[in-house]
Amino acid sequence: MTTATLETPSQAKPAKQKVILCEGNEAAALGVALARPDMVAVYPITPQSSLVEHVAKLIADGRMDADIVDAEGEHSVLSVLQGAALAGGRTYTATCGPGLAFMFEPYFRTSGMRLPIVMSIVTRDGITPQSVWGGHQDAMTVREVGWVQLYCETVQEVLDTTVMAFKIAEHHDVMLPVNVCLDGNYLSYGTSRVELPGQAEVDAFMGVKDVNWHVALDPLRPMAVDPLTGGSGGKGPSTFVRYRKGQCRGMQNSLRVIEEIHEEWAQRFGRRFAPLVEEYRLDGADYAIMTLGSMTGAAKDAIDEARDAGKRIGLIKLKTFSPFPVEALLKSLKNVQALGVVDRSVGFRWNCGPMYQETMGALYRLGRHIPSMSFIGGLAGADITVGHFHRVIEATEKLMTGPAPTEPVWLNEKD
Amino acid sequence: MGRSYNTIAFDAAKCDGCGDCMTACATAKVGVGDTARSRIQVVGSADDGFELALCRQCGDPKCVTVCPAGALTKDGTSGVIDWSAAKCVDCLLCTVGCAYAGIALDAGTGHVAKCDTCAGAPACVPACPHDALTYITTSRIYNEVGDWEDLFAPGLAGCQGCNTELLMRHTLRRVGPDTVLATPPGCVPGMGSVGFNGTTGTKVPVFHPLLTNTAAMLAGIKRQYKRVGREVTALAIAGDGGASDVGFQSLSGAAERNEQILFMVVDNEGYMNTGMQRSSCTPYGAWTSTTPIGEGSRGIPSQGKTQDAKNLPLIMVNHRCEYVATASTAYMEDLYDKLDKAIQASKVGFAYLHVYSPCTTGWRFPTDQNMEVARKAVETNFVMLWEYTPGEGLRFTRPVDDPLPVTEYLKAMGRFRHLSPDQISHIQGKVVENLAFVKQMVHRASV
Numbered sequence: 131m132t133t134a135t136l137e138t139p140s141q142a143k144p145a146k147q148k149v150i151l152c153e154g155n156e157a158a159a160l161g162v163a164l165a166r167p168d169m170v171a172v173y174p175i176t177p178q179s180s181l182v183e184h185v186a187k188l189i190a191d192g193r194m195d196a197d198i199v200d201a202e203g204e205h206s207v208l209s210v211l212q213g214a215a216l217a218g219g220r221t222y223t224a225t226c227g228p229g230l231a232f233m234f235e236p237y238f239r240t241s242g243m244r245l246p247i248v249m250s251i252v253t254r255d256g257i258t259p260q261s262v263w264g265g266h267q268d269a270m271t272v273r274e275v276g277w278v279q280l281y282c283e284t285v286q287e288v289l290d291t292t293v294m295a296f297k298i299a300e301h302h303d304v305m306l307p308v309n310v311c312l313d314g315n316y317l318s319y320g321t322s323r324v325e326l327p328g329q330a331e332v333d334a335f336m337g338v339k340d341v342n343w344h345v346a347l348d349p350l351r352p353m354a355v356d357p358l359t360g361g362s363g364g365k366g367p368s369t370f371v372r373y374r375k376g377q378c379r380g381m382q383n384s385l386r387v388i389e390e391i392h393e394e395w396a397q398r399f400g401r402r403f404a405p406l407v408e409e410y411r412l413d414g415a416d417y418a419i420m421t422l423g424s425m426t427g428a429a430k431d432a433i434d435e436a437r438d439a440g441k442r443i444g445l446i447k448l449k450t451f452s453p454f455p456v457e458a459l460l461k462s463l464k465n466v467q468a469l470g471v472v473d474r475s476v477g478f479r480w481n482c483g484p485m486y487q488e489t490m491g492a493l494y495r496l497g498r499h500i501p502s503m504s505f506i507g508g509l510a511g512a513d514i515t516v517g518h519f520h521r522v523i524e525a526t527e528k529l530m531t532g533p534a535p536t537e538p539v540w541l542n543e544k545d
Numbered sequence: 546m547g548r549s550y551n552t553i554a555f556d557a558a559k560c561d562g563c564g565d566c567m568t569a570c571a572t573a574k575v576g577v578g579d580t581a582r583s584r585i586q587v588v589g590s591a592d593d594g595f596e597l598a599l600c601r602q603c604g605d606p607k608c609v610t611v612c613p614a615g616a617l618t619k620d621g622t623s624g625v626i627d628w629s630a631a632k633c634v635d636c637l638l639c640t641v642g643c644a645y646a647g648i649a650l651d652a653g654t655g656h657v658a659k660c661d662t663c664a665g666a667p668a669c670v671p672a673c674p675h676d677a678l679t680y681i682t683t684s685r686i687y688n689e690v691g692d693w694e695d696l697f698a699p700g701l702a703g704c705q706g707c708n709t710e711l712l713m714r715h716t717l718r719r720v721g722p723d724t725v726l727a728t729p730p731g732c733v734p735g736m737g738s739v740g741f742n743g744t745t746g747t748k749v750p751v752f753h754p755l756l757t758n759t760a761a762m763l764a765g766i767k768r769q770y771k772r773v774g775r776e777v778t779a780l781a782i783a784g785d786g787g788a789s790d791v792g793f794q795s796l797s798g799a800a801e802r803n804e805q806i807l808f809m810v811v812d813n814e815g816y817m818n819t820g821m822q823r824s825s826c827t828p829y830g831a832w833t834s835t836t837p838i839g840e841g842s843r844g845i846p847s848q849g850k851t852q853d854a855k856n857l858p859l860i861m862v863n864h865r866c867e868y869v870a871t872a873s874t875a876y877m878e879d880l881y882d883k884l885d886k887a888i889q890a891s892k893v894g895f896a897y898l899h900v901y902s903p904c905t906t907g908w909r910f911p912t913d914q915n916m917e918v919a920r921k922a923v924e925t926n927f928v929m930l931w932e933y934t935p936g937e938g939l940r941f942t943r944p945v946d947d948p949l950p951v952t953e954y955l956k957a958m959g960r961f962r963h964l965s966p967d968q969i970s971h972i973q974g975k976v977v978e979n980l981a982f983v984k985q986m987v988h989r990a991s992v
Contacts, residue, residue: 168772169765197768201761202798209758209795213765216752217725219772221765235755347725347750347766349777354745355752358734365742 144400147325154285154317157324158224158250158310159184161292163194164332165248168219171199171207175229176262177314178252182224204233208247212236215245216347216355220296220339222247226314227254227268234272240307241276241377243356246299246341247307250292251279253423254314255475255510263511264314266423266475269451270484276377278308278384279452281423285322287403288312293327294391297336301391303383305344311451313424313474315511320424327399335398381453388450406455408447409462411437415444417468417526422448422485425474425507425514432519443523448485456492463493469502470526472514472541476506482538501529507541514541549684549691550602550624553585553660553667559677560595562587569672573663575653582653584660585669586646600647600660602626608659611642624684625661633657683877686715693718698746701736706905706912708874708919709733709811713782715877716809717749719884724778725766726751729759729792731784733811735818738782756787760799763806771805778807778891785812786824789857800864800895807891810857813904821907825855828927829975830968832960833907848963853975858899862933862986867894870932870942873901875919879930879942886932901928909959918957925954926980927972931987939986951976 152160158181162170170189172182188194197214201207204225211221225233230251240247255265269279278298282288288310295308312318342348347355360370385406392405410426411433412418421429426447436443446462448455463469473483480487482504493500505522508514518541525539567583575582586598602624609617609626616632617639619625628648635656639648651658660667662680670678696717703710709732717724726749728738739745739753754762759781767779788796788810799806815833816822823833830849832838839847861869868890872880883898890896903910903918910918922928926948933939951973955961964972 168769171765197772199764199768199802202794202801206758206761206795206798209755209761210765210768212758213762213767214769215765216762217766217769217777219765219769236758239755347752349723349725349750352722352748352750354740354743354747355750357740357743357745358753359742369742 144398145328145331147327147399150324150326151321152285152324153180153319153321154288154312155181155252155319156184157285157289158292158312159188160326161289162222163188164327164329165222165293165296165336166194166220166333167196167222167248167296169197169199169211169214169221171201171210171221171223173201173204173207173225173229175204175226177254177264177318178224178226178229178250181250181252181318204229205236208233208236208240208249211247212240212243212245213347215247215341216243216345218342218346218348220300220341222249224250224252226252228257230268230272231256237272237277238275242373244305244344244377244380245307246296246305248292248295248299249307249309251309251311252314252318253311253474259510261510264316264318265509265511266311266313266473267509269309269311270475270477273452273484276306276381277452278304278306278381278388278450279311280308280388280450281311281448282317283424283426283447283449285317285320286324286401288317289324289326290395290399290401290403293332293335294395297391298384298387300339300341301384301387302340302343304380304387306377306380306384311423316424325401331398335394385450385453385455385458404447404449406448406450406458407462408449410445410447412444412446412462414442415466416442417530418444418446418463418466418470419519419522419526420446420448420469420471420485420489422451422472423474425472428514428516429472429519432516432523435516436520436523441523441527443527451485454488454492456495459489459492460496463496463500466500468526468529469500470505470522470529471502472505472507472519472522474508474514476509482506486538501534503529503534504538505541506538509542512542512545518542548621548624549687551662551665551680551682551684552602553599553662553670554679554681555597555599556677556679557590557594557596559675560587561675562589562595563674565672565674566669566678569668573668574658575651579653582651582658584658598646598649600626600643601645602660602662607642607644608639608648611638613638623662623665626659627661628657628659630656686877686881690715690718694722694748696722696748697738698748700746701738703732703736704904704906706915707732707902708915709902710736712811712874712900712902713738715881716780716782716884719881720778720780720807720888722749723776724749724780725763727754727759727763727779727781727783728752729754729781729783729787730756730818731787731816732813732818733782733784757792758795759783759787759792760804760806760808761795763808764799764802764804767805778888779805781806781808783808783810784816784818785810785814785826785857786816789825789855797864800861800866800897803867803894805891805894807887807896807898809887809898809900811900811902812857813902813907814854815904815907817904817907821904823850826857827854829853829972830961830964832909832963838963848965848968849960856979858897859983859986861897861899862939864895865935866897866933867891868896868932868934869899870897871899871901871928871930873919873923873928873930875916875923876930876943883932883942890934907960909962910957914957918954921949921954921957925949925951926976927951927954929980929983931983939983941987948976
């Protein structure tokens with residue numbers, strides 16, 4: 131890990147932080163306030179609504195100095211922020227599910243224009259079947275569009291990651307929009323103890339805002355933003371490739387930057403989150419399960435119980451899903467002999483979970499076959515319990531000796 | 546740059562030779578209604594109509610050139626050619642030099658006499674009972690903005706005969722360099738406003754919004770500059786399709802929030818840049834590439850668009866915008882007045898300007914007929930020019946009380962060539978209905 135560019139924290143020990151009790155949506159709002167955006171644009175949607183309500187109240191109470199735009203829909207929400215970012219503003223919004231689907235047109239464009247907009251996705255399952263409950267289907271559906279996507283496990287991680295997201299997005303080697311994904315229902319409304327960093331300490335962490343140095347709509351430095359390019363003649367093809375390649379480079383750079391900024395956060399605030407891939411009781415494990423988001427809490431309990439029962443099982447959790455942290459994941463899989471991957475969404479094309487599918491792609495580079503299987507659970511607000519994870523552990527253990535099923539296991543099918 | 550001057554224009558088609566203009570002139574100039582002494586003379590033309598013997602106040606006046614006494618001079622401010630009684634030797638060479646018979650002997654004085662435009666208020670013009678005479682004052686536009694920087698480099702790639710380049714250059718000159726310009730997909734960026742592969746001729750910051758989010762992106766830009774205390778005009782030059790169809794939600798939302806934006810719609814009544822497809826602003830009966838003419842099926846022929854156009858500017862009035870107006874490039878002074886008002890209004894709220902833009906390519910008319918088509922649209926009341934503010938309500942800026950039949954407009958274009966008598970009658974009926982509807986709004990606004 132590169133730490134050469136890190137500032138030396140002003141104090142050896144993190145300052146004492148105020149302890150509060152709040153839900154994940156409020157924690158996200160508090161994180162936003164600490165990052166001091168210039169503009170927030172909002173449109174309500176379940177289960178995101180209380181998040182933007184908290185933001186609106188923080189602004190109304192004078193605890194946050196930002197312009198708030200109650201736009202007429204998510205499409206305009208992100209478009210307003212694009213305009214503000216091009217004029218130099220730090221910007222934020224949150225959405226989920228159908229709102230994210232409606233937002234897709236400007237969503238695709240945000241990463242292409244390299245605008246460091248931060249947006250929480252309070253993850254929600256896709257419709258139809260009609261549902262207003264949590265699931266990763268929304269965020270997974272847009273995973274291939276060039277946004278950095280970070281999944282949180284706890285309410286505290288939601289708050290801390292929301293602040294860090296701005297710094298990751300605005301890093302000159304990245305300049306990409308960032309989604310902070312928090313599980314609808316389980317994290318959005320889950321209430322827990324949270325340590326609240328001080329504003330002065332966060333200000334020192336954030337440094338100088340520099341949002342539109344690379345692309346601007348500013349009469350003081352006029353330029354044509356996003357001219358027509360591409361086609362098969364002249365400078366078109368090479369120009370288009372240069373843009374696209376730059377996006378991919380920014381995504382790859384973000385892997386390093388995410389690590390650096392998590393390390394700096396740990397030094398300044400005393401809380402250390404695995405930036406890309408977390409290993410839990412993986413030492414000495416023969417086989418492992420993979421998780422994402424809030425389900426990991428129950429998974430860790432199940433792993434503890436299985437370990438106590440003598441099973442050589444460990445856990446790998448992804449925090450950074452986009453870009454996919456291939457090298458970090460392969461390092462964690464180095465000694466794993468069998469793998470069960472638990473997804474909270476569906477990959478329709480491959481008849482498995484999306485994280486499973488992506489992991490299969492990474493495994494090709496490992497140069498060795500690992501028997502594996504896909505588990506799909508927690509759709510549309512369903513709980514993935516410790517009991518479910520014991521089933522996952524048992525099925526994964528069987529892969530060590532038996533054949534791997536080609537069908538995914540639907541964890542809540544008989545709940 | 547040079548200077549432009551006002552002039553008296555004559556529409557021979559409207560003149561019946563009554564001579565009221567001559568009576569008015571003689572009365573104003575010599576105090577008696579003796580038409581022989583008028584400086585404007587209506588004379589018979591070769592085609593059995595009428596033409597004018599009148600001083601054109603030429604830019605290169607031959608009367609001045611031939612005068613041996615220095616008695617004729619062109620006034621650099623008014624453009625009028627002045628005659629000096631003190632210097633004139635009554636040689637009458639000037640009357641021979643003029644090709645327009647614009648200077649002639651006045652038997653009553655024994656000297657030559659010529660039009661002096663009555664110091665900018667020519668008596669002949671209001672005297673004409675048929676509106677055949679017009680005093681054209683658009684020179685003030687040129688004189689005011691002619692020296693201002695054109696904020697587009699030469700070479701915008703519009704279709705030949707299109708009025709949109711004119712509109713873009715005039716608008717940007719007026720709005721000035723402290724502007725961010727949004728040109729959503731359509732003819733305006735198709736002409737190269739945002740450029741290709743990194744080159745652009747636009748001298749203000751310019752971008753393609755999506756077709757759908759122009760007003761929302763501009764709102765974000767404007768608000769951010771306002772937050773940091775900078776005065777920047779957020780300007781859209783958008784097509785009718787994006788504004789009235791797929792981009793309507795963001796337009797309506799921004800208007801409802803009264804965002805400080807100047808939103809100009811260039812209405813060419815369809816998706817002309819993509820190949821002349823139908824939009825909700827396309828009028829009833831019009832051919833477009835998605836409302837083509839054919840035999841149809843089940844005995845119902847395909848005869849162009851089967852619905853009437855959406856009236857987007859009236860919808861914007863119902864948002865109670867800070868300013869809403871319709872305009873036409875055939876009436877530049879009217880357009881300029883509205884542009885100035887819209888710019889001012891956009892400093893406090895949402896300003897919407899709807900400019901009709903005849904499309905030579907998509908509407909099927911010769912490339913030199915753009916302004917004539919635009920004019921006929923107004924003269925038939927197919928298009929009405931009005932403005933609205935919340936305080937003063939709606940008012941016509943150029944009412945047409947004696948409109949031409951709508952066929953005078955329709956026949957100018959190939960897109961209406963196929964119309965049946967029933968379709969024409971439908972369109973004429975809608976013109977009457979639309980006029981009555983807008984008039985009702987005028988009435989309501991003034992109550």
